[in-house]
Amino acid sequence: MLQDALNRWPEPYARGSGLVVSDACRRTLDALPHLGTVEAGWRDLACLIRQVLITAKVTYAGNPALTVPAGPPWPTSAQWEAVQCAAGQIVGGLRAVRALDWAPSSADDQAPAAELAISQVLAAYVDADPDLTNLVEADPFWTTAHRYEHYRGEPQRQAARAAVLNDGGSLVVALPTGRGKTAVAWSKALLSDRGVTIVVVPTVVLALDMERRTSEEAQLRGRELSPHGRFAYVGSLAPELKRQLRDAVRNGSQRLLYTSPEAFVTGLAPALLACADAGILQQIVIDEAHLVDQWGTDFRPEFQIMPGLIREAHARAPASKKPSVLMLSATLAQRPVELLTRLFAMGEDPVSVVWGSEIRTEPAYFLTNHLDERARQADVLEALSCLPRPLILYTTTVADAEEWVIRLRGAGLARVESVTGRSKDDKRRTVLERWRGYQTDGEDSPTSLDVVVGTSAFGLGLDMANVRSVVHACLPETIDRYYQEVGRSGRDGRPSVAYLCSGPRDGRIAASLNDVSMIGDKLGWERWRRLLQSGVRLTDLRYRVRKSTLPSYMLEGFGRSAQWNVQTLVLMAQAGIIRLRVPMFIADEDQSLEAQQEARTTFNEQIEDFIEFELVNGVYQSEHGWREALGRVRDEVRTAQGAALASLLTLVDGGACVGRTVARHYRVRIDGGSFGTSPACRGCPACRRAPQASPGIHPPEPCPPLPSPRAGGDAMEPWRSGNASLFAWYDDGDDIEQLLVRLAQRQIHVFWGASKKLTAKLQRAVTQSPIIRDDPDSATPLIHTYPGPIAAVLSKPELDEDIRERVRLGLPTYIVGPKDTPDPGKPGWMLRDTADSAISAASLLKGL
Incomplete structure (x- = not known):
């Protein structure tokens, strides 16, 4: 297809509808008609054609070539060589172009490290979805809420379970980027047909992005989640629409709403409290919760004013209808966790933590340090010419970002733009649309940007799955900032490239920014x-x-x-x-x-x-x-900041594995317990030098335990008469399914031993109450770890050792089994006669 378009150039080429092409090919076709104008320079086309050729080579094998025009405005032979392409002799006004392998230069460019470097860069071009080997069986509530048959690993499963079981408490969830934090946040709202969920996000662009996704979800399901079809409460809205959204929050018809910390604690506050008074404020979600510390201490204090409003809403809500608070982040170090658990405790209940932290396995890391600014600029330009798109170039200062845009345009890159702290919301939104190739409302549009130059806030929570490369022409002031920015690539699970290219002034700038100004x-x-x-x-x-x-x-x-x-x-x-x-x-x-x-x-x-x-x-x-x-x-702030900079300097030194350095930073202690993060690394200078010592890309997956339910969370407790368990025995013909439905209606959510078919029927029967099936194939079944009530369904007259051990530990267990189930501890006796609390299923059903 691309060769056909090249053959016809400069005549327009109409791509057939329904044809699937790689992202690189699509971008090349979008740029081709504009070559030689201010919209596409020679380097834009050369870089994109190079990417198409390498994508074809690594995906389908061979050494493909494309025939391109040879005269202006097309690149010269020397310009093709500048983007690591071999340009053949001109024949009939055309030349054949092939792409050469390339990786960022470093001190370790001797074989076999150099060969590993090239292979790790080439992996980022492969046009194939990754094999998802960590899928685990979905709970009935997850399938009902999202129509998904699987979770994306144990961390997401436990996070989702904890979120829907969180009944009026505060919960911190550490979950890796790309593991579906948004779905976790949506679960309560989509499972129920009433109640308001407010999601606080750090940027207007993210709020508008989430509005688009929520609108698509509502249309797909035929659900009315907003009477006005709007989900983002942002400054650009007309005053009348803002008023309508506030009224919809007050009366509960606005099921999901996204807003900023500033709007949350000002314009929305009265409506939020009225919603809480009415008992219809279901959930408050703080997205990118690490920013409560990283931004709230310095230039956006509203992040830390939020807990006061949330605490007031929680206090004013009826006792049985307290809002749940959910805080989500992929990058939580010691200080942010301590701050969140301190500020967001509601009433007497401590904040719960689900620690599913994992190191990203998509990026391969490349690091170089320059004593000369011109040498750094040359290396960055070469990287931007040879690495796959879409690509982000990060700088620390606004001035540097603006200078890089001018520099890149002068070098033949027109499909480049900047987003900084000075960028208005309209520009941010427009840049994202041009970069992604679809509008905020989800409509497809041609791409017109491949490279975005940004400062630290750009890309936060970005719904852009296929970013292939992140380049730093700076030294970030903390390892947190660096890792968060690297994490904006490879969200589709495919490999990506992270290249940090520091210069002579960067150390002083990073140290200055790391020193948070605090009044004496x-x-x-x-x-x-x-x-x-x-x-x-x-x-x-x-x-x-x-x-x-x-x-x-x-x-x-x-x-x-x-x-x-x-x-x-x-x-x-x-x-x-x-x-x-x-x-x-x-x-x-x-x-x-x-x-x-x-x-x-x-x-x-x-x-x-x-x-x-x-x-x-x-x-x-x-x-x-x-x-x-x-x-x-x-002292706490300065110690945390100093440690974050020290970790980054260790990483940049290149002597230690990047994955291990990051993992050590994201290891925290909470209430005397230690929460670790397993290291992983697809490639870095240290691991290329000693590949046998690399932690690899298959670290053990965490399986965090579920938090304890809030006090009084077991409505069935009186039936146990102070004992750990209740045995409900049934006879042939008894309606066990109806008994299980009644248990579910009384807030028994976890079912052990029940089949997938049975738990699915239970979920359909109770609809808005989450049903969790304890997966026997899980690394840590809930029967062993969940401190809340569990219903254990016996399919045959035999008391499993797992249930016996749970009862010995004093954990609340409701056993539903056949009448002739024996007591394994008293041979010859039936459990219905020896259990401390026992009742016939028929009597229990009648009593309920």
Whole structure:
């Protein structure tokens, strides 16, 4: 097809509908009509044709060639060589082009390391879906909610189970990128037909992306998840539509809504609390939860104001209808986990953690360091010319990103654009559409970008599965940032390439950015006292202050004072001195309705300058206690930041396996227990030098245990009469299925020993209550590990040792078995006669 289009050039070529081509071929066909214009340069076409040739070679074997025009605007022989292609002699105005193997240069470019490097780069071109060897059987609720017959591994299975079993508590889930965190977050909403789920995402582009996916899901299922067909509450919406969405949250008709932390704690807050008051706030999801620490401590404090609003919503909801809180991330190190478990604890219940952390196996890592900036620029340009697209080039500063775009366009790459912190939402959305080849609403469109130059926020939560290469023309300030950015490639499970090319100034820049600015004791104490003195006391312990309040040592704010005030309060909240709350209008009942409305209008106009907090610990109200508490937090932040930079420098040094270095960083301790992350590495300098020592790409898969249910989570407990188990015996002809349905209706969710067919029938019968089938082939069956109630269904009169051990451990178990099931501990006796609690199935069914 591509050769046919090349033969016809410059005549237009119409690709037939329904024809499936590789992404590289599609991009080449999209670029071809624009060659020689500002929309496609010679290097764009040369790079794409090179990718098509290598894709064909590694996917179908052989050494293919394409015949291309030889005159301008097509590349010259020297330009083909610059992108690692061999260009044949010109015959009849045409030349044959073949692609050469290439890998980034390094100090370890001697065989066999060089051969391994080339093979690892070539693997990123293979046009074939990976074999998914880690699929595990889906639970009935998962199939009902998503129509999936499998989970993508044990970590997703346990995360999904924990999410639907989370009844009004807070849950942190560490789950690798590409393992379906979105489906985990959706499960509760899609399984039920009422209740509101609010999903807080870090960027507007991600909110709009999720709106598109949710809209597609709603149409596919014929479900109305929003009365307005909109799912993203963002600043660009018309005021009237915002009002309609808030009203839909209040009355529960908006089943799913995506928003930013800023909108969550301001415009949406009253609707959220009203929803909680009505008992219809089902779930709050914090996506990319590591940013509560990484961003919330510094430049977006709303990430850490969220817990106050969530805590208030949780407190105001009826006792039996508390909202669940779900925090999702693929990259949780020690400090973020500690902060999340501290800030998001609701009531007396601790935050639960499901640790399914795994190291990405898709990237092959390449690392070079340059003492000369020009040499670095030359290597980056060569990498961008030879690595597969779609490709992201990361820089640290906005200025560097903009300079790289100019540099690349001057080198013949027109299909390149930047996204930085200065980019407006419209530009971000447009760049993504042009890069991916489909619009935000899901409609296909031609690609017009292959390379995006971005700073750290670009790609966060990106729904772009086929990014093949990530290049860094910088040194990130933490290993977290580097690993998150590398993780934006290979989300389709296919191999990718990660190339970090550092330069002479990068170390100083990284160290500077790593040093988080935090207010000192003297100035911080003065700010705190000034805020407290100038604030409005709402209750004995609750205050409302203005962010714009100036401390006594400042006569004017210069635009930064409000940020320092908020940062001071955020650090105090982390130290346990205060709890941040969301400002809420309180009507003065002694005023007329007209005066109340005027006061509400004034409040709404000024709300963005307000912040509220509660005093928590009187010990810290003295200057000495205050300084001591904040000092601890500063030390924690600086220690965590320093460790993250030190880990990155170890990685960049190239002496140790990248996968092992990353795995060590993502090892945490919680409540005395250790949560590890197994190393994995498809290739890095250390592993290419000593492949026999590489951890490889098949690490043991974690199987995290399910958290304990909240207190009072077993409605059947009275039937056990204080014992660990209840034996319900049935006779021939008894309606066992109906008994199991009744158990499921009373919040028994886990069934051991029941067939797939039977549990599927149970799910259809109870629809909105999750049914979990304990998979006997699981690495750790729930019968061994789940501390909540389980129904064990005996298919024959025999008490399995697994059930006996569970009962000995005192774990709640409801055994449903034949009448003549013997007691293995008392030969000659029937279990119905010896069990501490036993009842006939018919009597139990009647009682229920």
